[in-house]
Amino acid sequence: MQVVCFDEGKVGVIDGDRVRDISAVIGGRWRGTPHAMNELIRSWDAVAADVRTLSETGPSVALAQARLTAPLPSPRHLFAAPLNYRTHVAEMVGSRHAPPALRPNQTSRNLGFFLKAPGSICGPLDAVELPSLPTREFHHEVELGVVIGREARGIAVDDAHEYIFGYVCLLDITMRTDGDRQEERVMRKSFETFTPIGPWIVTTDEIPDSGALDLRLWVNEELRQSANTRDLIVPVDDLVSSASHVVSLSPGDIYATGTPDGVGPIVVGDTIRASIESVGELQLPVVQRSW
Ligand code: MN
Helix, strand or coil: CEEEEECCCEEEEEECCEEEECHHHCCCCCCCCCCHHHHHHHCHHHHHHHHHHHHHHCCEEECCCCCEECCCCCCCCEEECCCCEHHHHHHHCCCCCCCCCCCCCCCHHHHCCEECCHHHEECCCCCEEECCCCCCEEECCEEEEEEECCCECCCCHHHHHHHEEEEEEEECCEEECCHHHCCCHHHHCCCCCCEEECCCEEEHHHCCCCCCCEEEEEECCEEEEEEEHHHECCCHHHHHHHHHCCCCECCCCEEECCCCCCCCECCCCCEEEEEECCCEEEEEEEEECCC
C-alpha cells in the first residue's frame, strides 16, 4: 500500500491514478493535523479493516489533482546514518569536505546515528531552497528512509522487522565547506527543505527485502548516484535495533539509512530526481530561498 498526505491534512491511499481519502479512520483529535499520519501508523492494526474498505471505496480525487505533501511531516525522531556505504566513506576520506579526524574505519557501525531537525522535512511538490551562503556548497544524498511502525525499546535485530511500518524515498541535503571549519553536522543538514520525502510511504508487505533495492539520483538528467541497499554497511534491521537501545522509537519515526558514493553539488536552477526501486521517485527543483 502507498500511503500519502494530501490537500492540507488528509491521509490517503494510492488507488491506480487516484487517491482514496482514508482520513475517517483517524481519531478525531488528530484528524487534519500534521500528526495524522503518525496516528494512522500507531493505530494501523486496529483500523486495518476500515483502511482496506476505504482504500477501495473511499472518496477519491485524481492523483494529478491531489496536492501531495510530505507523507510524514512530523516524526518525533529523524535519525540518520552518517557513513553507511563503503563507497561513500572512501570518497569522503581525503575530500576537502571531510572533517580532519575522518578515517576509513569510521562507519555507521561504530558511529551510530545523528539527528536531523524534523523541521527540515518537505514534500514531493516542494522545492529545495538554498540559503544565500556563497562560501558554502550544498550536496545531494539519496537515501532509503525507514518508517517505524510501533513503539520500540531495546529490541533485537531479529525482531526489528516487526517494528517497521514502511519505506520512503528520502533526500539528505547537506551543506558542506572545508573540513577544518565545518559547522555542526546537525545544523548543516537541518536547513528548512533539506529533507524531502515521498511522494508516499510504501508499506513493508510490498518490500520483501529492504537489502536489495536499487537507488539512483540524477541532477538535470545526469546520473550522479547509483547503488543498491545490499551495500549498506549496517543493514536496516541493525540500524533500527541499535537506535532502540538508545531511545524508545515512536510510530512515525524516520531513519535515513545513509547515502552511497556520488554526492556532489546542487545549485539554483537544478532539478534533482531520486528513485528507489519499489519505493518511489521524487523530483524537486532547487531554488533560492526567499527569506
Ligand atoms: Mn546522509
